[in-house]
Amino acid sequence: MRAAALIVAxxxxxCDSSPEIVFKDxxxxxxxxxxxxxxxxGRDAVIENCTACHSPSTMxxxxxxxxxxxxxxxGKMKKLYKAPVDDAAVPAIVDYMVHVQSLPEAKP
Amino acid sequence: xxxxxLTRRALIAGAGATALAAxxxxxxxxxxxxxxxxxxxxxPSLRPTTPAFPGKxxxxxxxxxxxxxxxxxxxxxxxxxxxxxxxxxxxNWPMPTEVxxxxxxxxxxxxxxxxxxLTLDEVAAAGETVEVVAINQCAGNGRGLxxxxxxxxxxxxxxxxxAKWTGVRLKDVxxxxxxxxxxxxxxxxxxxxxxxxxxxQFIKSLPMDMAMRDDVLVAWAMNDExxxxxxxxxxxxxxxxxxxxxxxxxxxxxxxxxxxxDSYYVADSYRIPAQPITPDAKDFPTxxxxxxxxRAFITSHTTGDTVALxxxxxxxxxxxxxxxxxxxxxxxxxxxxxxxDLGPDEGGPYAFRRWSVKLPQxxxxxxxxGVRAKNVNGAVQPETLAWNPSGYAxxxxxxxxxxxx
Numbered sequence: 001m002r003a004a005a006l007i008v009a010x011x012x013x014x015c016d017s018s019p020e021i022v023f024k025d026x027x028x029x030x031x032x033x034x035x036x037x038x039x040x041x042g043r044d045a046v047i048e049n050c051t052a053c054h055s056p057s058t059m060x061x062x063x064x065x066x067x068x069x070x071x072x073x074x075g076k077m078k079k080l081y082k083a084p085v086d087d088a089a090v091p092a093i094v095d096y097m098v099h100v101q102s103l104p105e106a107k108p
Numbered sequence: 109x110x111x112x113x114l115t116r117r118a119l120i121a122g123a124g125a126t127a128l129a130a131x132x133x134x135x136x137x138x139x140x141x142x143x144x145x146x147x148x149x150x151x152p153s154l155r156p157t158t159p160a161f162p163g164k165x166x167x168x169x170x171x172x173x174x175x176x177x178x179x180x181x182x183x184x185x186x187x188x189x190x191x192x193x194x195x196x197x198x199x200n201w202p203m204p205t206e207v208x209x210x211x212x213x214x215x216x217x218x219x220x221x222x223x224x225x226l227t228l229d230e231v232a233a234a235g236e237t238v239e240v241v242a243i244n245q246c247a248g249n250g251r252g253l254x255x256x257x258x259x260x261x262x263x264x265x266x267x268x269x270x271a272k273w274t275g276v277r278l279k280d281v282x283x284x285x286x287x288x289x290x291x292x293x294x295x296x297x298x299x300x301x302x303x304x305x306x307x308x309q310f311i312k313s314l315p316m317d318m319a320m321r322d323d324v325l326v327a328w329a330m331n332d333e334x335x336x337x338x339x340x341x342x343x344x345x346x347x348x349x350x351x352x353x354x355x356x357x358x359x360x361x362x363x364x365x366x367x368x369x370d371s372y373y374v375a376d377s378y379r380i381p382a383q384p385i386t387p388d389a390k391d392f393p394t395x396x397x398x399x400x401x402x403r404a405f406i407t408s409h410t411t412g413d414t415v416a417l418x419x420x421x422x423x424x425x426x427x428x429x430x431x432x433x434x435x436x437x438x439x440x441x442x443x444x445x446x447x448x449d450l451g452p453d454e455g456g457p458y459a460f461r462r463w464s465v466k467l468p469q470x471x472x473x474x475x476x477x478g479v480r481a482k483n484v485n486g487a488v489q490p491e492t493l494a495w496n497p498s499g500y501a502x503x504x505x506x507x508x509x510x511x512x513x
Contacts, residue, residue, distance in 0.1 A: 082304035105152045
């Protein structure tokens with residue numbers, strides 16, 4: 001019952017006839033990506049290790065989780081996504097994220 | 109591709125450049141535009157909104173890079189089709205920002221008779237042109253509303269949209285190469301690649317029976333316009349009724365597999381518990397997330413709105429059947445339910461459908477009312493969340509409270 005009713009097969013003739021679509025080049029410039037990590041100890045470690053693949057909002061929007069969970073997130077970034085995280089920086093990154101999550105949410 | 113891979117030094121240099129370009133004091137919100145509160149339990153719940161992405165109207169910014177843009181719920185008030193400039197955007201890894209049409213090829217290989225490399229015109233001429241209206245919904249839509257909360261992209265319910273997709277059937281593209289013996293799955297690769305060596309690329313595969321369906325497309329148009337680059341120009345896979353994780357964008361490779369797909373985004377990610385679990389469960393069997401369940405939303409009102417005491421009240425919204433046509437929508441409260449009227453079937457079984465219900469008289473507050481969709485296969489929205497650690501496939505009845513005054 002599904003497919004037949006909803007597919008409108010356009011009367012565009014058989015295979016190998018020239019299609020109506022014309023493909024033009026496409027490009028785009030992404031808007032600026034403000035680094036909006038609040039001040040605090042460890043901020044530089046986070047900028048250095050954690051902002052190459054994704055905006056800081058990836059970290060900032062997470063629900064409040066424990067230091068252990070932040071440690072496991074950093075571990076996942078390293079092991080799975082091959083993030084070149086400096087091992088010596090991990091405690092600073094974890095402490096910073098726990099600190100940031102203890103701040104009240106900034107109201108505009 | 110090695111030019112796009114990053115060493116640790118390059119990664120740091122890249123991050124430094126970002127920081128320089130945007131001073132630390134710049135406030136995300138002030139810089140971009142407005143703010144919206146997604147009402148995520150426990151927060152953080154505020155997100156900036158911006159019209160700054162090329163080709164997009166006002167969108168909720170979950171992330172600039174790679175882009176994650178959410179559709180404000182008010183867009184769904186307007187009809188069953190989501191305009192291209194309001195459709196949600198989701199990339200896992202940095203998206204290519206330029207595609208040259210004449211140079212683009214789609215390689216069809218793996219277990220095929222003759223591997224081919226097709227130009228865009230060859231893909232478009234591979235079979236008859238087909239249109240299908242279908243909802244594109246992120247597997248993680250509504251993740252931010254999970255309780256207990258889970259990590260990942262903290263979407264509200266706006267990581268969904270409904271469009272008319274135009275393309276050729278995937279099976280006609282496969283026929284250009286011819287299926288080989290033992291074909292079991294068809295895997296898709298796009299132009300987006302990881303930044304780091306050894307990280308998993310976002311590749312996805314469909315079982316053969318899905319790949320050969322008459323309505324599974326290699327699409328080049330969205331609502332009668334060429335696919336915008338944010339939505340996967342020049343070609344994307346369209347799988348009506350299945351979550352958008354399978355709708356691979358910037359399609360560059362179609363690969364026929366003779367066995368199971370052991371790649372990360374199929375074998376290890378985008379999976380849900382095989383059986384319901386509790387949040388403390390560990391080591392449970394999982395299955396890939398595939399077909400969408402039914403959902404319904406009230407779009408005429410949001411929680412906290414006031415309604416006129418003693419007056420009639422009309423509630424309206426949208427609903428979807430998921431992988432089967434919508435059968436009915438009911439307005440539900442505590443211990444009561446009222447059937448809603450379905451709007452015309454404008455887009456077929458995989459599209460949104462409007463619903464409305466007229467209440468003769470408002471007698472008091474409406475606490476925790478919601479709408480419950482049921483599809484023709486009998487799937488119905490549950491009262492309680494089927495919680496899972498990745499926050500996938502949310503379809504619990506969404507509830508709001510209205511105050512009578």
